[in-house]
Amino acid sequence: METSLSSVFRIVQLCSKLSGFVAYWSWQTPLAIREIGIKMKNLYGKALLTDPGLTKSTAFTREERERFGLRGLLPYEVASMHKQIERVLGSMRCKSSAIEKYIFLNALLERNQRLFYRTMIDHIEEIMPLVYTPTVGEACKKFAHIFRKPQGFYITPEDRGEIATILRNWPEEDIRVIVVTDGERILGLGDLGANGMGIPIGKVALYVACAGIHPAQCMPVMLDVGTNNVALREDPLYLGYPHPRIDAATYRALVDEFVQAVQLRYPHAVIQFEDFLTPHAFEFLERYNGQVRCFNDDIQGTAAVTLAGIYTSCRITGKQFADLNIMFLGTGSAASGTAELAVDAFVKAGLSNAEAQRRLWFIDRKGLITTANENIKPRIKPFIQAHAACSFAEAIDEIKPDVLIGATGVAGTFNEAIVRRMAAVNERPVIIALSNPTSHTECTAEQAYQWSDGRVIFASGSPFDPVRYGDTVFKPAQGNNAYIFPGIGLGVTASAARLVTQSMFLTAAEVLANTVTESEIRNGSVYPALTRVRDVSLAIAAAVCRVAMNEGLAESALPEDLNSYIRSLMYEPDY
Template identity: 80%
Template sequence: MKNLRGKALLTDPAHTKSTGFTYAERELYGLRGLLPYDVASIDKQIERVLGSLRCKNSTIEKYIFLNALLERNQRLFYRTMIDHIDEIMPLVYTPTVGEACSEFAHIFRNAQGFYISPEDRGEIATILKNWPEEDIRVIVVTDGERILGLGDLGANGMGIPIGKVALYVACSGIHPAQCMPVMLDVGTNNIALREDPLYLGYPYPRLNGDAYRSLVDEFVKAVQLRYPSALIQFEDFLSPHAFEFLDLYAQKVRCFNDDIQGTAAVTLAGIYTSCRITKKKFTDLNIMFLGTGSAASGTAELAVDAFRAAGLNRSQAQKRLWFIDRKGLVTARNENIKPRIKPFAHEHAACSFVDAINEIKPDVLIGATGVAGTFTEAVISKMSSVNERPVIIALSNPTSHTECTAEQAYHWSNGKVIFASGSPFNAVQFKDHLFKPAQGNNAYIFPGIGLGIYASAARLVTQSMFLAAAEVLASTVSEQEIHSGSVYPALSRVREVSHAIAVAVCHVAIREELTSLSLPEDISGYVRSLMYEPNY
């Protein structure tokens, strides 16, 4: 405990047990007189935490309370989150984190994470030494330009890396001291933020062009020097930058983009599972995307890999995938097609969204627009008329930006739909059936990927790792969960899922010769031994 004693130990968030210190420990560490008489177990402390939490009247108040707990007692925070993850995760991350980011400067209490501004240019490697931990294995970094569906939130976007780090710890057991949230605070074009007297970020228009790219490059190179074992997770960058940095660095350093690859894997897993319900063959599916951003195009690219792994050639795989934009069906005749969408712009007459569904008859409809209400009753009804069991995946979050709600999907389809979403929804009673819609939460994927990279020391993160993760996730869904309308496992089993994904990542790293480690024969046991358990 770093020779901590007395008040210093009691107030150190990583090492305190608060009232959990035993009488012997109180004597040993100079704590006598500094605590009430009772020695409270961690379970009793969790009971107290939950009682206080449930008295809060709003989700943002609960977020602030939990954040304060994290700053005060790490082990108690993570034990509470792990044991009550269904209740806590929506408060720590989606959907509450959207509101928390919007209000970040106004609810700020204590500094968390690491901030880099244009004024740090040329000195990033030096200032990284100010971070107190040496053995960093995961870095979650954003520039705040495309926070969820909320847009440019500048430095307020730090709430995203902080939340993702919490999920790494809770969902896959990477130690909190080995995780680092980073904000590349390059300014904001959100004028309201810049004019907010409480705004804490770099109060200038966004850096762009070569000046922006060179700062990102300096950061990536500085990480290689300071933390050579670290995985970099790019988070909530604007789509063009997201793809640019992924293409630039994916073959050079350990990195991935969760909005592109994590979303793709969790969505693909949902599609795999849906085939167990519809009894359709995966290679026979037609998949349609509403939206042409990073989540949609990333999912399409991983789906191509999945189709190819199942026996189709690239051309056949691409023809299974279709895109809708604001003007309707994206076809080969369209002008100004995004480069990553071109392989999916097929020969077809121009038509509206609903007409495209009628003509192409997609088995799966995926929304990644960030625009609420784009899956209208006409869209859901048409999907239901061309499918016995239509698969609808509304990825956009927070909840206020989702393409349709679970209740709308079930009612408009007369209970036929297989529904999943990026935001959580409560169970829906429709006629005599209680549906428990699944959340396509990236927390099922990225923590396991990170743990697998940590365990294997793989030099790179590859698409085949995300394909393996999707297969593992789909395989964990029980028949009971499927019967309730869910295409994902219960969130309470997320650590089990992360462990299985990490083991699969290790096998991919070995197969693709991406590691120089001599991994033990019992890879499962080895991965399990690395997983942090927050107990006293």
């Protein structure tokens, strides 16, 4: 496979050079101009009014209503986008549950893209938890039951040998970001089969809102290879391939064909692998990472956002990063990916590779993982410590970790005894509970602050409301990958980097940590406010461009003023 994929990629690179002017003109020309010049002239009347990418609904002016055959099709008032947003928020806030709000927002996206994204950007702290975690977990579980209108692209085993052909059914030609899942490990919920499409759809929304990638250049993909979730297969409303998951050889062949087909159809696209089972996640990352533009968000995105939180915590504790001991509860892709990026960070801070690995400790359900353990996962072996076997609690007492990271998907694993032990060995214990959705988090923000007597530096994968402890109100930080992957994607597309490298994620973590203000730190947050996420993405994208240039990977000629250039590429959903 490596030979065939390399050949395909070399052909694509050659074709890209021959047609580079046309390809990059399409990226660099403002999309608003292209919409008016190409699409709108072909749409008239009802067709224009119902096109989700071009409609302005009641905001069409008198002149536009005359010109585009809309007279009589709209109420009298010409409503501003601001007034439309007020109406959206009023309707949404009347819904009694998060899932009802999710359904409402999804319907708005299907009806009026610009209004949806403007609302999301301007009210991101309220909207993001509804569009993505934690609500997306419930949405995925109920995906077939709340299905309204097709979104995204589905590939099944019956499409083998024809993936490149059927990709042409997707209406957009200039795709720059593809988010793909096979639905086998959705958040902490397990195998949800085709219901997992909610994840790529949600991630695409974050690319648009958080980094300004145009929605027409983003593509959610579901590799629907069956499900071993019997209850799903027996659900009469289930929409996926109603069979057990295909065998390993057929599965790998299908993924190979998909990656090759993307190189031919969308040669400038970056592929983001999302919510694959841990062994497959690492396998595909190693298989494709050196040949095509791709990364795994669960491994690399989570690692970067977690590392950024650790960097920021050092500004609070006064400790030097190079002196830290970090302990992980869990051995999956998030934990091992974070450990591997932390090694790079320690080495950059002056430690040897071996010294860096000795600063990282892993706990599983049996306790501390040591040289005496059997059946150790390959990615964990470099971090095995020559230490006597001991329980989780005993390991905290003996090792005295500065940072405790949970990536288990099991609620309550950071119980009161564990948190109090961390507080006993640290004046300011750092606890990061990565697992989501909220029902699967290792501990809640309130528990962390209460059990540490208000001394904890806390971050989590799911959002939590502010917590009052005594006279202090803490605003716990969410270690949301939306701080990382949108900026990575924007930087890779802006520079046309041939590959996505580990150094880009290390740089992204440093940039993210540096964006946290002193006032945010005083409020107990190790991440910037979500309201600044587009500026964070721009800063990360510029840093990624510099890495691409320094590593000789940038295929696009970049100006000296990277920030202004990248900002000019960012989609602004206005009328």
